[in-house]
Amino acid sequence: MKPPSVDRRLFPSDERVRELAAELHAEVADAPIISPHGHVDPRLLAEDIPFSDPADLFLTRDHYVTRLLHASGVPLGDLGLDCDRAVDPREAWRILAANWHRFAGTASGYWLTGELATLFGVHDELSAETSDRIYDRVAAALAEPGFRPRALFDRFRIDVLATTDDPLDDLAPHTRLAADPAVRGRVLPTFRPDAYLDPEAPGFVDRVGRLLAATGRRATFAGYLEALQARRDYFIDHGAVSADHGVVEPFTTDLDPGTAEELFRTALAGTADSAAARVFRGHMLFQMARMSVSDGLVMTVHPGVHRNHHRPTFERFGPDTGHDIPVRTEYTRNLRPLLNAFGTAAGFHLVLFAVDETVYSREVAPLAGFYPSVFIGAPWWFLDAPDAIQRWRSAVTETAGFYRSSGFIDDTRAFLSIPARHDTARRSDAAFLARLVVEGRVSLPTARRIVRDLVDAIPREVFKL
Known part of the structure; x- marks a missing residue:
């Protein structure tokens, strides 16, 4: 991530307030995370289960994402939610990429953009044209030891x-x-x-x-x-x-x-x-x-x-x-x-x-x-x-x-x-x-x-x- 003094995401447009917001954010930008309520499966960390693929990581398990795609006409079965039907994760990812413009202004769009940039070094916007390239980059990273759940927990x-x-x-x-x-x-x-x-x-x-x-x-x-x-x-x-x-x-x-x-x-x-x-x-x-x-x-x-x-x-x-x-x-x-x-x-x-x-x-x-x-x-x-x-x-x-x-x-x-x-x-x-x-x-x-x-x-x- 860029230093807080440079990275101004979500800060006000007024320059004086913006500078002060960056200064205050710098106080806590690297502070440890306390998460006293959530739904992460503890087996993920206990067994240090590797993430299988980009679609499983970013798409299939995130109902913020699947609900908006469903509202846009995408069947949930095409996103891998149907246990009785196998779906190629790359194809599911392509659906997300082709519909990425629909997430503009949403919280999930903001989070996913930040995750791709800070964790995987992906700064290109998702689209039909960039879909496979970004998928391959994320998939390659997931195969590395540094992207196992426990390593990320520490990171x-x-x-x-x-x-x-x-x-x-x-x-x-x-x-x-x-x-x-x-x-x-x-x-x-x-x-x-x-x-x-x-x-x-x-x-x-x-x-x-x-x-x-x-x-x-x-x-x-x-x-x-x-x-x-x-x-x-x-x-x-x-x-x-x-x-x-x-x-x-x-x-x-x-x-x-x-x-x-x-x-x-x-x-x-x-x-x-x-x-x-x-x-x-x-x-x-x-x-x-x-x-x-x-x-x-x-x-x-x-x-x-x-x-x-x-x-x-x-x-x-x-x-x-x-x-x-x-x-x-x-x-x-x-x-x-x-x-x-x-x-x-x-x-x-x-x-x-x-x-x-x-x-x-x-x-x-x-x-x-x-x-x-x-x-x-x-x-x-x-x-x-x-x-x-x-x-x-x-x-x-x-x-x-x-x-x-x-x-x-x-x-x-x-x-x-x-x-x-x-x-x-x-x-x-x-x-x-x-x-x-x-x-x-x-x-x-x-x-x-x-x-x-x-x-x-x-x-x-x-x-x-």
């Missing part, structure tokens, strides 16, 4: 990388990584119990049965809670610092034991209607907060997404294939039972994310500006683009400041995009702070401290690192 200066894991996972890759002295950074599991808390989730009854059997608990609501706590304890013993909850709505409610037991039995019988399932989910989100108060796991909530919106695509290609669509989110009323019970509990950390931009200034920032437990989650998913990050900072800072936010969260499965995404956030924050300094709203020494804290002290505090 990216990753200090902490959290994965997302099923409650019944044995966490063997994490055990292997923690015991390996050659792994310099920490790779931490994250407890993700959604499919075990929602009676309407596919396979709920079977999952709960396996959970109870694995922990030796009885099929009662009390036994169910004990089983979940036992698995949380197992994750904590293996280094976990947080539990993640992906819900459609962050509805919470506190039920008396008798009502909870009755609902649990109805859910296990598979006879819970939608209203009962909603109440059960709300009570379980409440119970997860209660457990976090007790065991110290940071509670993160990612609501507001209608997952697998297009049923035919889900049935053929499975989840996480680009058709998860945002819906409106409401926090203030939904979280009131939880926050009345635990909002001021010592040591409780609750990080609230949103895909609905309006909720950040209207609800999340005001909640974080009062409750010591509440932190503002970073721009997530559809909001993790440069302009959206700027809007988010403007929406939350005047109400809650910088130190009630979580630090940047990359939330990615695409391992090679991690440094590009974190650098995007660092540049955006440097630009935002530079403007405040020039406008006389923040002093330069304070801005220097904040830009450093945003990538280190703040995520360490929020995620108890």
Whole structure:
């Protein structure tokens, strides 16, 4: 990469602010990466699995990319998403190259351009004419030892990388990584119990049965809670610092034991209607907060997404294939039972994310500006683009400041995009702070401290690192 004083990507056009943004970015350009929430498969690092080809690396596994190609008329099967149909990765890459102009102005286009340039020395723009040449260059690099996952983990200066894991996972890759002295950074599991808390989730009854059997608990609501706590304890013993909850709505409610037991039995019988399932989910989100108060796991909530919106695509290609669509989110009323019970509990950390931009200034920032437990989650998913990050900072800072936010969260499965995404956030924050300094709203020494804290002290505090 060019030195920060020369590389002005994402900095404001005003020359004075631009120079100051570059100066602030230089403070953190090479700082280690803390990634406390993401979806990289830990086996990638535990087994140091080589990346197979450029299409698998940049295209097939990245739903940011596949969704836009699909919207442009490209069948997902032509991109390698169909397990029953082999696709030549070079042909899939050619499709991406021929449609590259469609990614202009998108976050994924910016990230991929940065990855190709900084990691592979590719400065030519992707096109039908350059497709094969760039493919060959990337493929040749992937065959080198320096492009194995562990080598890149070190090259990216990753200090902490959290994965997302099923409650019944044995966490063997994490055990292997923690015991390996050659792994310099920490790779931490994250407890993700959604499919075990929602009676309407596919396979709920079977999952709960396996959970109870694995922990030796009885099929009662009390036994169910004990089983979940036992698995949380197992994750904590293996280094976990947080539990993640992906819900459609962050509805919470506190039920008396008798009502909870009755609902649990109805859910296990598979006879819970939608209203009962909603109440059960709300009570379980409440119970997860209660457990976090007790065991110290940071509670993160990612609501507001209608997952697998297009049923035919889900049935053929499975989840996480680009058709998860945002819906409106409401926090203030939904979280009131939880926050009345635990909002001021010592040591409780609750990080609230949103895909609905309006909720950040209207609800999340005001909640974080009062409750010591509440932190503002970073721009997530559809909001993790440069302009959206700027809007988010403007929406939350005047109400809650910088130190009630979580630090940047990359939330990615695409391992090679991690440094590009974190650098995007660092540049955006440097630009935002530079403007405040020039406008006389923040002093330069304070801005220097904040830009450093945003990538280190703040995520360490929020995620108890």
